[in-house]
Amino acid sequence: MGQQVQRLAAYAVIVRGDRILLTRLAERVTKHELWTLPGGGVDHGEDPQAAVVREIYEETGLRAEVGDTAHVFSMHLSDTWRRGRRVDAHSVRIVYDGWVAADSPDPRVMEIDGSTADAAWQPVAAVLDGSLPTVSLVTEALAVLQPHRRQRIAAYAYVERDGALLLTRNSALGPHPGVWTLPGGGVDHGESPAATVLRELHEECGLAGELGDLLTVDDHHFTGTAPNGRHEDFHAIRIVYRVSVPTGTQPRVVEVDGTTDAVAWVPLAEIAADEASYSSLVRAAIVAAGRPLG
Known part of the structure; x- marks a missing residue:
């Protein structure tokens, strides 16, 4: 030996x-x-x-x-x-x-x-x-070694105007780069979801919104790479409110180097014709709002 x-x-x-x-x-x-x-x-x-x-x-x-x-x-x-x-x-x-x-x-x-x-x-x-x-x-x-388990509660805005929906696009730092979703984000500790959706709308789109009714609560479970690069088993609880914004205001990306790299009014007909470019949350919210998806 x-x-x-x-x-x-x-x-x-x-x-x-x-x-x-x-x-x-x-x-x-x-x-x-x-x-x-x-x-x-x-x-x-x-x-x-x-x-x-x-x-x-x-x-x-x-x-x-x-x-x-x-x-x-x-x-x-x-x-x-x-x-x-x-x-x-x-x-x-x-x-x-x-x-x-x-x-x-x-x-x-x-x-x-x-x-x-x-x-x-x-x-x-x-x-x-x-x-x-x-x-x-x-x-x-x-x-x-299993992926890190994380559950996140977030609030989002359903803002519709003249047959188009206000959407934000995930940047390379987002969970699904290049995919469009509703403006919104995580609920801070002690913050009400209603306050979250208005804060996030301003931070992501530069718009002041007026809160409407609760539209739907949706959840999504997947395994993927988080914005910080960590491999996660992720469960998202997504609360969606109807929100209105002043007529004539134009959205713009406010946060720099964040998880949003574009914001736009996207026609509902375009969303219906291209399912792959939009998150499941977008389609779930449109259905909940009683709008056609083709």
């Missing part, structure tokens, strides 16, 4: 859509192509969460955040080789849920002559079917 060697390391599972951020081990570690999770050894006295954030930057050049909980994986190889010598190795790996901003640049290796040769977003499907060679930790972590 070789010398006993124990190593504590921290890693992160970072998923964006159907891809996962992985790093390729350098040739000095393995002669074969082999991908692993970004992360590495925890230095003496270093917090594991701080260690994984540091390692992710060194290996991918990306500024990451990680959750507060993790899974621990243990691997014991009683007879293996490390740095040219035979050892009895025990690896304890702490794996966090992690995320990077949705508008982050492409990953690139920062460390020189380290254990990482490349960093890239790889298809999750290729990991799961084995066509991409990975260390066992990758599939083990994917099997147990």
